[in-house]
Amino acid sequence: MGAAHATPGVAAISSTQGVRHIPTRAVVSWVLYDLANTIFSMGVVSAYFSTWVRDQVGPLRADSVYGVITAISMGLIFIASPVLGAMTDRARRRMPFLVASTLICVCFTALLARGGFYATAVCFVIANVAYQAGLQFYDAMLPEVSHEGNRGKISGIGVGVGYLGSYIAIGLGMDAVLGSDDKPFLFTMIALFFLLFALPCFLFVKERGNPNPREVFSLRMLRESTSETLRTIRSGREYPGLVRFLVGRIFYTDPINTVIAIMMLYTINVAEHTGLTHDQGEETGKLIMMTAITFAVIGGFVWGWLVDRLGPKRTLNYVLYLWVGVFLLAAAVGIFGLPLPTLYVVACAAGVGLGGVWAADRPYMLRLTPPSRIGEFYGLYGMVGRFSAITGPLIWAIVTRLTINTFGLPPHVGQGIGVLVLLVLIAVSYVILQPVSDAPRDWTT
Numbered sequence: 001m002g003a004a005h006a007t008p009g010v011a012a013i014s015s016t017q018g019v020r021h022i023p024t025r026a027v028v029s030w031v032l033y034d035l036a037n038t039i040f041s042m043g044v045v046s047a048y049f050s051t052w053v054r055d056q057v058g059p060l061r062a063d064s065v066y067g068v069i070t071a072i073s074m075g076l077i078f079i080a081s082p083v084l085g086a087m088t089d090r091a092r093r094r095m096p097f098l099v100a101s102t103l104i105c106v107c108f109t110a111l112l113a114r115g116g117f118y119a120t121a122v123c124f125v126i127a128n129v130a131y132q133a134g135l136q137f138y139d140a141m142l143p144e145v146s147h148e149g150n151r152g153k154i155s156g157i158g159v160g161v162g163y164l165g166s167y168i169a170i171g172l173g174m175d176a177v178l179g180s181d182d183k184p185f186l187f188t189m190i191a192l193f194f195l196l197f198a199l200p201c202f203l204f205v206k207e208r209g210n211p212n213p214r215e216v217f218s219l220r221m222l223r224e225s226t227s228e229t230l231r232t233i234r235s236g237r238e239y240p241g242l243v244r245f246l247v248g249r250i251f252y253t254d255p256i257n258t259v260i261a262i263m264m265l266y267t268i269n270v271a272e273h274t275g276l277t278h279d280q281g282e283e284t285g286k287l288i289m290m291t292a293i294t295f296a297v298i299g300g301f302v303w304g305w306l307v308d309r310l311g312p313k314r315t316l317n318y319v320l321y322l323w324v325g326v327f328l329l330a331a332a333v334g335i336f337g338l339p340l341p342t343l344y345v346v347a348c349a350a351g352v353g354l355g356g357v358w359a360a361d362r363p364y365m366l367r368l369t370p371p372s373r374i375g376e377f378y379g380l381y382g383m384v385g386r387f388s389a390i391t392g393p394l395i396w397a398i399v400t401r402l403t404i405n406t407f408g409l410p411p412h413v414g415q416g417i418g419v420l421v422l423l424v425l426i427a428v429s430y431v432i433l434q435p436v437s438d439a440p441r442d443w444t445t
Helices: 024-057 059-090 095-110 117-139 151-162 164-172 183-204 219-234 242-273 278-310 312-336 342-367 371-406 411-433
Strands: 010-015 018-023
Touching: 018 024, 024 059, 024 095, 024 117, 024 151, 024 164, 024 183, 024 242, 024 278, 059 095, 059 117, 059 219, 059 242, 059 371, 059 411, 095 117, 095 183, 117 371, 151 164, 151 278, 151 342, 164 183, 164 278, 219 371, 242 278, 242 312, 242 342, 242 371, 242 411, 278 312, 278 342, 312 342, 312 411, 342 371, 371 411
Parallel strands: none
Antiparallel strands: 010 018
16 A cells, blocks of 8 residues: 555655655554444444434334434534634644544444433434544545555545445344344444554554644634634635535535435335335345445545546546436336346445545545645535535435325335435536646645
């Protein structure tokens, strides 16, 4: 995983002071954190918390209830993201923030399903907020383990290896391993595996540090960081393409994150429509998720390689073309009653598309970001991702409630219509992003 022109055992990183050498173990450790947090996102957000909610409230209310809980958690991190980013720009190092957020997430994940419905919902909200905050800190550390010439490659490797964490998450819930009925123990094991694979990043990724640390925890910091963020948004011309990219990112992360979150519920409903039992549907859902994961691993490596050769913008365009096809086919499965195995085709294409989104848009964002404000700008990057994670589940909850509860359509048909509604957002994002250049900026002038 070393960079081009690396000496044995190190990755060569260019800097204004010459060439900075980072041990390969630092790159590997950074990549392993991507695997660690994917265990949480796939195991809790995408797979087992949604099925736990379904068991508690029933299939007719599961989509809307899960959508509201998720939207609440994302609303909180949406508000906090810019401030957290500004705090890490002021701090001596970002790593303590990553450690703290990870530990909070791990603790509250281990508490899931051990209390009543509302207690578990609160634990999920806290765990998801901490996970999302950690993801923001982690993304902002990409410059510590890469340079402009290999950033796509390192980002893509992170995505590809990261999705291996999904094998762990889904595998833990297979009947042959822990059994899907023991949710409290399952969530605890997910928490422990998250922590286990996060530890190397804490130990071996060494930051250059902030040469100009400032006060972090104060009301003055809060006021200054808020005003800086608002000034950045208002003065978008100083950072060409930034605001437009962030708006476009809302529109493509919104439907993609939502589909990831509801894929298990959708599969179960389609499976039950074909005559399978709920348990058989859940097992089928796990197999389909594993299929998507396999192709996401492949996609991360391939798209990362393409980013360094084609640039992040062209690569992201190709990824969005692929997602249009994915959404059309996924919607057709529910609306027209296509055979259940069609979802395996959807899973293959969606997996490749997932690897492409995250491999391309992290380097894309860095092209638009001045080095001195990476934390703040990744706060904005995270904020729009969180905004989309609020609106996506809410759109899904509204559409499925109208189609299933109000108009009386079967759940798989109502969800298929919901997928079509989300497809419109993909098309909007493509139109918004076309004027944004990904040419490298010279921030020294």
